[in-house]
Amino acid sequence: MESLNALFSLGFATALTPANLLWALLGCTLGTAIGVLPGVGPAVTVALLLPVTQSVDPTGALIMLAGVYYGAMFGGSTTSILLNTPGEAGSIVSALEGNKMAKMGRAGPALSTAAIGSFIAGSIATVLLTLLAPVLAGFALQLGPVETFSLMMLTFAAVSMVLGNSPLKGSIALLLGLGMGLIGIEGQSGQSRFTFGLLPLIDGIDIVVVAMGLFAVGETLYTATYENNIVGRIESLKGSFWMSKDDWKRSWKPWLRGTAIGFPFGTIPAGGTELPTFLSYSMEKKLASPSAQKEFGKGAIEGVAGPEAANNAAVTGTLVPLLTLGIPTSATAAIMLSAFQQYNIVPGPLLFDTNPELVWGLIASLYIGNVMLLVLNLPLVGLWVQFLKVPRPLLYGGIIVLATMGAYALRQSWFDLMLLYIIGVLGFLMRRFDFPVVPLVVGLIVGPMAEKHFRRAMSINEGDLTVFLTHPISLLILLVTAAILVVPPLMKRRQALLDGAR
Amino acid sequence: MIKRVTGEQLLAIGIILIGLVMAWQIGDIPEEAGYAGIGPRFFPSLVVAGLIVAGGALLMQRRHRNGPDTILSDGEDDTEQLEAEEAAARGEANWHMFIIASGSLIAHMALINLAGFTLAGTFLCFGICRALETRRPALDLLLSFLLALGLFHLFKTLGLNLPALLPGGVL
Numbered sequence: 001m002e003s004l005n006a007l008f009s010l011g012f013a014t015a016l017t018p019a020n021l022l023w024a025l026l027g028c029t030l031g032t033a034i035g036v037l038p039g040v041g042p043a044v045t046v047a048l049l050l051p052v053t054q055s056v057d058p059t060g061a062l063i064m065l066a067g068v069y070y071g072a073m074f075g076g077s078t079t080s081i082l083l084n085t086p087g088e089a090g091s092i093v094s095a096l097e098g099n100k101m102a103k104m105g106r107a108g109p110a111l112s113t114a115a116i117g118s119f120i121a122g123s124i125a126t127v128l129l130t131l132l133a134p135v136l137a138g139f140a141l142q143l144g145p146v147e148t149f150s151l152m153m154l155t156f157a158a159v160s161m162v163l164g165n166s167p168l169k170g171s172i173a174l175l176l177g178l179g180m181g182l183i184g185i186e187g188q189s190g191q192s193r194f195t196f197g198l199l200p201l202i203d204g205i206d207i208v209v210v211a212m213g214l215f216a217v218g219e220t221l222y223t224a225t226y227e228n229n230i231v232g233r234i235e236s237l238k239g240s241f242w243m244s245k246d247d248w249k250r251s252w253k254p255w256l257r258g259t260a261i262g263f264p265f266g267t268i269p270a271g272g273t274e275l276p277t278f279l280s281y282s283m284e285k286k287l288a289s290p291s292a293q294k295e296f297g298k299g300a301i302e303g304v305a306g307p308e309a310a311n312n313a314a315v316t317g318t319l320v321p322l323l324t325l326g327i328p329t330s331a332t333a334a335i336m337l338s339a340f341q342q343y344n345i346v347p348g349p350l351l352f353d354t355n356p357e358l359v360w361g362l363i364a365s366l367y368i369g370n371v372m373l374l375v376l377n378l379p380l381v382g383l384w385v386q387f388l389k390v391p392r393p394l395l396y397g398g399i400i401v402l403a404t405m406g407a408y409a410l411r412q413s414w415f416d417l418m419l420l421y422i423i424g425v426l427g428f429l430m431r432r433f434d435f436p437v438v439p440l441v442v443g444l445i446v447g448p449m450a451e452k453h454f455r456r457a458m459s460i461n462e463g464d465l466t467v468f469l470t471h472p473i474s475l476l477i478l479l480v481t482a483a484i485l486v487v488p489p490l491m492k493r494r495q496a497l498l499d500g501a502r
Numbered sequence: 503m504i505k506r507v508t509g510e511q512l513l514a515i516g517i518i519l520i521g522l523v524m525a526w527q528i529g530d531i532p533e534e535a536g537y538a539g540i541g542p543r544f545f546p547s548l549v550v551a552g553l554i555v556a557g558g559a560l561l562m563q564r565r566h567r568n569g570p571d572t573i574l575s576d577g578e579d580d581t582e583q584l585e586a587e588e589a590a591a592r593g594e595a596n597w598h599m600f601i602i603a604s605g606s607l608i609a610h611m612a613l614i615n616l617a618g619f620t621l622a623g624t625f626l627c628f629g630i631c632r633a634l635e636t637r638r639p640a641l642d643l644l645l646s647f648l649l650a651l652g653l654f655h656l657f658k659t660l661g662l663n664l665p666a667l668l669p670g671g672v673l
Binding site for chain 2: 393404
């Protein structure tokens with residue numbers, strides 16, 4: 001109950017200051033807008049805001065960034081349902097049933113069940129985060145560099161093996177990220193690595209440039225090359241907006257089941273929201289009443305309620321390892337970690353002791369953000385629909401101008417613009433050949449941390465590599481890692497789910 | 503039997519090349535013994551080895567519809583058929599548009615210090631609109647200009663210095 005005490009005395013006291021409320025509102029609004037816009041995800045937005053937040057105090061900035069992350073998940077469902085083009089990976093499943101519902105004139109109930117489900121799942125997951133995080137942080141305090149390094153290996157294995165269709169491509173993406181992370185001055189020895197004698201590379205490649213390159217420039221190049229002829233059709237919001245009694249009856253169980261699936265998946269390093277939403281979808285399909293089962297594929301409300309809840313619960317779940325272990329498990333979490341680093345704050349078990357206002361303020365702001373998002377998304381949904389009417393060419397043009405500006409503003413140098421373009425072409429190729437990008441982003445951010453912990457572990461243990469196997473916790477983690485590498489049952493199951501979902 | 507080199511195989515060769523260039527660069531990292539023999543070359547060596555091995559595996563991989571990364575005997579290779587199916591699903595690549603988008607980005611890079619943020623940004627935004635086959639170029643040109651100008655002034659007030667064309671900093 002110590003955590004509840006901290007939440008109320010510290011957290012809400014911090015989060016409820018007018019300035020922080022404003023940051024939360026700004027983040028949620030921006031996040032929803034971004035989530036609604038097709039083709040822009042939370043990762044780009046958080047990356048775009050990084051340079052802007054440099055002059056803001058850390059608590060406010062992180063509250064805003066968390067709002068963006070959350071809001072994008074809420075807003076993404078609107079696009080999936082009305083336009084059938086998911087804004088981010090977590091909303092792919094919602095498009096399956098949601099868009100069908102919209103086509104039958106039931107867009108209102110679909111949007112409502114998504115928003116209310118997201119609210120309920122987000123709130124329950126935040127309660128779980130409140131209760132779990134301090135316990136886990138206390139446990140994590142006992143982890144030394146040996147165990148931390150093993151945990152990072154587990155993260156690497158999980159993000160590259162589980163995401164995408166091919167573990168091999170996932171590994172290549174991870175290695176490319178690790179390689180990029182090596183560029184620049186190496187902290188321990190002060191030697192520069194892979195700078196090719198170029199001065200601007202000494203500071204390394206900035207995460208802002210990588211995120212914009214992959215997600216904004218790469219996406220635009222891909223759309224220009226392959227998707228010019230795809231015409232989206234916005235379903236109109238007609239008919240009753242509110243959910244009927246029957247809709248409620250069919251939604252509440254999927255909401256809770258979705259939360260139960262989403263939260264644990266968020267906390268393990270399996271890369272965020274894609275997997276739990278697919279799992280939730282297939283579960284609802286199996287558990288639905290016979291009459292509802294017939295509706296699957298034609299617009300079953302269960303197929304929107306479950307995955308949307310799973311989606312939001314997973315997003316909150318990713319904050320657990322980020323705040324307690326300092327390990328990001330999704331692209332957006334990785335970029336948020338670099339936001340912490342920007343303020344010289346190291347997320348991890350010590351965060352609860354060194355920056356209690358910040359961490360509890362952030363958690364409290366999630367409760368508040370959830371309420372804000374429910375209001376922003378339910379009564380105001382008509383406003384966001386207008387965003388869908390922005391013509392695509394202009395939308396992408398605007399995104400690219402913002403991306404180049406973000407990259408240029410880092411150092412006022414055209415060199416970053418060139419890097420942006422090169423990474424953009426890389427992103428284009430990865431998209432074209434189905435390489436997952438999350439392993440690259442996670443590798444880029446976690447790679448240098450892993451190297452540091454590895455070398456620390458080695459210097460403490462006098463270069464004895466067996467310590468990773470003789471420390472019991474480390475051994476356990478490495479065994480799990482080995483299991484992920486050797487046994488790919490998750491992969492197969494996911495494939496079956498994908499086939500089943502089609 | 504000579505097989506057509508697929509795009510994926512070209513990519514695999516590219517990955518191996520990156521690995522080799524990095525391997526060559528490792529020689530430039532001064533090797534200090536570091537603590538316990540783990541110096542600044544250790545991790546790069548692991549990454550390089552990984553890239554070359556994974557690139558090699560991608561090059562050798564034969565794809566099969568039964569699942570990813572299945573390595574099959576020669577007769578069962580359906581890489582080409584799968585590629586054809588995927589290409590059909592993806593639609594024809596429009597490289598013309600890729601070049602317009604790329605050209606806009608490169609021109610922006612060159613222009614930003616010469617013509618200032620506003621004009622370079624206008625050009626870039628408009629170029630991207632063209633690459634995405636806008637149906638109303640004139641309006642987009644105007645909106646691109648207004649967007650770039652608005653951003654320029656917004657960030658100038660926020661204290662972010664962007665290059666201007668005119669000394670007064672209106673454009």
